[in-house]
Amino acid sequence: MSERKRLLIVAHAPSPNTQALRDAAADGARHPDIEAVEVTVKPPLEAGPDDVLACDAILLGTTENLGYMSGALKDFFDRSYYPCLEQTQGLPFAFYIRAGHDGTGTRRAIESITTGLRWRLVQDPLICRGDYDPAFEDQCRELGLYLAAGLDAGLF
Template identity: 75%
Template sequence: MTRRLLIVAHAPSPNTQRLREAAERGARHPDLDDIEVSVKAPLDAGPDDIRGCDAILLGTTENLGYMSGALKDFFDRSYYAVLEEKQGLPCALYVRAGHDGTGTRRAVESIVTGLRWRWVQEPLILRGDWQEAFADQVEELGLYLAAGLDAGIW
């Protein structure tokens, strides 16, 4: 049975685009047989995308101590439309944080709690100046989420 992983990630810069590509690369690992991956920018994703997935990976920048406006818009358009039908949806998050990422993490966690989605991994906070290891960490997160789906763990 094919399982669907939705990656919704805001990528306004070359480095954040690299993170989104890394998440997709991990999720499309060649050892995973029955995973279909869809990658969308937050402004291009909505309730139908959530309804059609079996797990979701969220990615955002830290903007003024909060999530990106684009990810907030995605939640604003999707929250009530999927509230009752997607409870328990496995999810994970990465935050590209120029500072500490605390406010961004808290904001996304608050919304995810309201949606009653299920965290399958602690949010990954990529703090401070750009490091090449960030892409590896996000690739691993994408692989972890997809592998769990493929194995039927979530």
Template identity: 70%
Template sequence: MSKRLLIVAHAPSQNTLALREAVERGARSETGIDVVVAAPLQAGPEDVLAAQAVILGTTENLGYMSGALKDFFDRSYYPVLERTQGLPCALYIRAGSDGTGTRRGVETILTGLRWRLVQEPMICRGPWQDSFVAQCEELGAAMAAGLAAGIF
């Protein structure tokens, strides 16, 4: 049975869509991994329960995560709480300023869920840089490779 990597990422602009597509491209570079991409408003607890790892992506909105990602957590938190402890996850943030409030907000929820960040959150900070795309592709590839190898 193949392992599923769920990507839940808010992509309200062309740049953030490019980041989400890069994460997906990187994840799909690994064979034997079922990659599912969902916008936060469409994803729900059933998607999380079917996954063996999750990549979360959000914009920085007023120093916090996007409302769409917060909505995903609001709808999914209690239905998955006792069933997904230790779930490997990664986070990337597209931050116009510094991203620390956004990171703190997501990490607080992940701590409550007892999900396990398998790498430092990636913050694409400041004015747009094309290097953000390559970094996101590497994030997707690393998560898929770790999942395929049974590292997490």
């Protein structure tokens, strides 16, 4: 059996709806057909550079706050950026945004920071726009499944 890969999910989930999105992403990543991927879920204020350095891919989740990512996710990036800069280039990642508006500023901010880190976006960003829709949970589940399946298959 091959070595287990590690998927880190760092998601800001301050409400029942955003908790449902985070949990759906984790459920997708833990699909029973995926055998060689260990999934760790942490809130941004508890995750840090050691977690990033130990993972093989990362899934980020955030709310849109005043046209930007959550302060908690920004804090995660602030604490992790320089310790990870030289050691995580090419890290496969994806992200989702729970956006009450359009998510544009939030997307731009995440892409700017991850471009600086030289992480590799492996799936188009998922932006859950407007009023809450339970279909967002299915989309997050698929995103988690995609990342974990890609790791399991050795695609990234």
